[in-house]
Amino acid sequence: MEIKTFGDLIDWTRQLHAHLAECLAHCANQHEEERAQMLLNYLSLHEAEMQRVIASFEGTASVNVLHTYVYDYLSHQPIRSHRTCDAPYSTLGADAICKEVLDFHDQAISLYRSLIGRAEIREAKELLETLLDLEEHEAMRLSRQTERMHDI
Template identity: 40%
Template sequence: MQVETLSDVLDWTKAIHTNLADCLNHCGEGTESERLKMLLDYLAHHERELSRVLELTKQHATPAALNTWCYEYFEKYPVKPHEECHAEFRDMDTRQVVATLLAAHEKIIGLYRYLHSRAEVTSTRELLEQLMELEEHEAMRIARDTARMEDL
């Protein structure tokens, strides 16, 4: 996937969340641990919903923001949004799954922060702030909800 504009970034981010959802769902089907299956199912649903919200965000964003060039970041840090699911979540415990998923969210947040720091147009900065808040809140929600699951 060639990522050049902020519109492409949204497509890339959506692809990452969709891929995570598919992988979590796939791994959930193959695990024998009921606790892990419940966690993987919850996280897959969560990632799919986040992908849907990103699509809605893109539909409502201003064309000026979406057409902002941001290829510089991706020249330095090439990305692969459609990685294969190697069923790694199936072999992890619940804490490792959550840590891996939160690390993925942190990478996305880092990208948004970088792009925000370089944005010169108000509409672009506002869109990136909205995206950062969305990812940060969703990461906090995952951490909170999975901590509650651990308490059960």
């Protein structure tokens, strides 16, 4: 997907979370370890919720901001994800799965931070800050929740 506007950026981020949710769910069904299956199912539900929340930004953000061009995006490295799910998580252990998913969130956080520094329109900067806060909060929550799985 080519990202030209903030609306495109939000839609692209939503699609990445949706794809990750689908991939995690797909891999949960193929994993041999029960603990990893539970983790993958939990993470899949979490990513599906992230997709839903990010989609809500498309309906609530200012139309002017959504149509504002994101020129500086092109200089940022794209987020690495498993764009095709050939079961990459089905062979990983629980710790490696957590690391991969948290890395995905860290990449989104890095992207939003770099764009906030370049945003010239106040409303666009506020939208990016809200998306950044969401990603940071959810990454912290995921980290805490997955750490609790170690205690089980």
